[in-house]
Amino acid sequence: MARYQVGIQTEARIIEATRSLLAEDGMEATTLKAICDRAEVRSGSFYNLFDSKEDAIIRVVRESIEAVDPDPHHAGTDTVDDLVEAYIRFFDEEPKMARVYVKAALAGDSSANGARRRFLRHHQRRVERFADAMQRGNTSLTPEDGAVQAELLLGALDGLAFRWALDQSFDFPKHALLAAERLV
Amino acid sequence: MARYQVGIQTEARIIEATRSLLAEDGMEATTLKAICDRAEVRSGSFYNLFDSKEDAIIRVVRESIEAVDPDPHHAGTDTVDDLVEAYIRFFDEEPKMARVYVKAALAGDSSANGARRRFLRHHQRRVERFADAMQRGNTSLTPEDGAVQAELLLGALDGLAFRWALDQSFDFPKHALLAAERLV
DNA sequence: ACACAATTTGAGTATACACTCCAAGTTTGG
DNA sequence: CCAAACTTGGAGTGTATACTCAAATTGTGT
CATH class of the missing domain: 1.10.357.10 (Tetracycline Repressor, domain 2)
Structure with a gap:
């Protein structure tokens, strides 16, 4: 089955959260917790969409x-x-x-x-x-x-x-x- | 009062342990525990002689x-x-x-x-x-x-x-x- | 409305880390 | 030999980390 819209949006929210954290506060501030808080997502959802934190950072x-x-x-x-x-x-x-x-x-x-x-x-x-x-x-x-x-x-x-x-x-x-x- | 000989030797042992760890296994392997184990010293002694782990690495x-x-x-x-x-x-x-x-x-x-x-x-x-x-x-x-x-x-x-x-x-x-x- | 896949949750795991504290021991100069 | 300064042991602190999992929920095509 194809991907759901809601999942695609969540992915975009996570990317944007990661991007803004990196741009504003750099690598050290970009923890998994910070990303999830900003994207309003729980860590399980993050790992449903990304292999690792590194994965998200590299994409950004x-x-x-x-x-x-x-x-x-x-x-x-x-x-x-x-x-x-x-x-x-x-x-x-x-x-x-x-x-x-x-x-x-x-x-x-x-x-x-x-x-x-x-x-x-x-x-x-x-x-x-x-x-x-x-x-x-x-x-x-x-x-x-x-x-x-x-x-x-x-x-x-x-x-x-x-x-x-x-x-x-x-x-x-x-x-x-x-x-x-x-x-x- | 001047420094004690035993302290100077301990310091040298810590430096050498840090040096060999960095040279053999790189930054990630050079934890405080690894340094202390190799130098045969407890962490208290380490911090008596060095301000921080970073301090030792920079000297090396x-x-x-x-x-x-x-x-x-x-x-x-x-x-x-x-x-x-x-x-x-x-x-x-x-x-x-x-x-x-x-x-x-x-x-x-x-x-x-x-x-x-x-x-x-x-x-x-x-x-x-x-x-x-x-x-x-x-x-x-x-x-x-x-x-x-x-x-x-x-x-x-x-x-x-x-x-x-x-x-x-x-x-x-x-x-x-x-x-x-x-x-x- | 049904089945089934995609998604979400959130508590839980494991675990690693640098660093502190202070009592007890040792070295040193006088 | 003494007292002050230095050194040591090592358990303990505090905190942060990325990541997992099974169950509950939601979205989607038919």
């Missing part, structure tokens, strides 16, 4: 990233500048979420590598998009060099973002643009 | 980093290449510790920013050393540009290290050297 973070995607339909027309700008925008518009993104990638013990694997896949897709955009902008670039260059640029952006997560007075956009200039 | 990580410092006496003779090489060496020789380093910087909730502040201070000292080395290698570099360039390089190294923490098959040394070439 992914949605946040997609919301600032310059090319959500993957038409393959975005430039490196577009992609860098989107990256900067994510940190600018959703700072709390960005910190969650960085933390979640490292969270969980070494055995429970579910979250890490997902983040790695996401990173690899991003590397491909950067590499594609780089090759569109420079047709003499080999695919291998494009991939390496994309890893370098994304690495630099991630590192500067990490720096900013440590100290929010750090001028992330300025340094990110400089890094992009030098690494493309 | 700092010692690890200093162990691969190319210029431990700060004579101001190290080159950028030396510093980059030392950074790479740290990740190569102490991979588990390196992951701890990255995680600890983001750990703790937003109120308990003790660890973050310490890591930030350490980062700033490192930026200064990189900037100094850069100016030694290029006398026409202004102090401001040196600082920006140092932030860029360290950001890139941190980001690539983060990438490696996510997936240890990533060739960190290769990318780190490439980044250093382009950003100096």
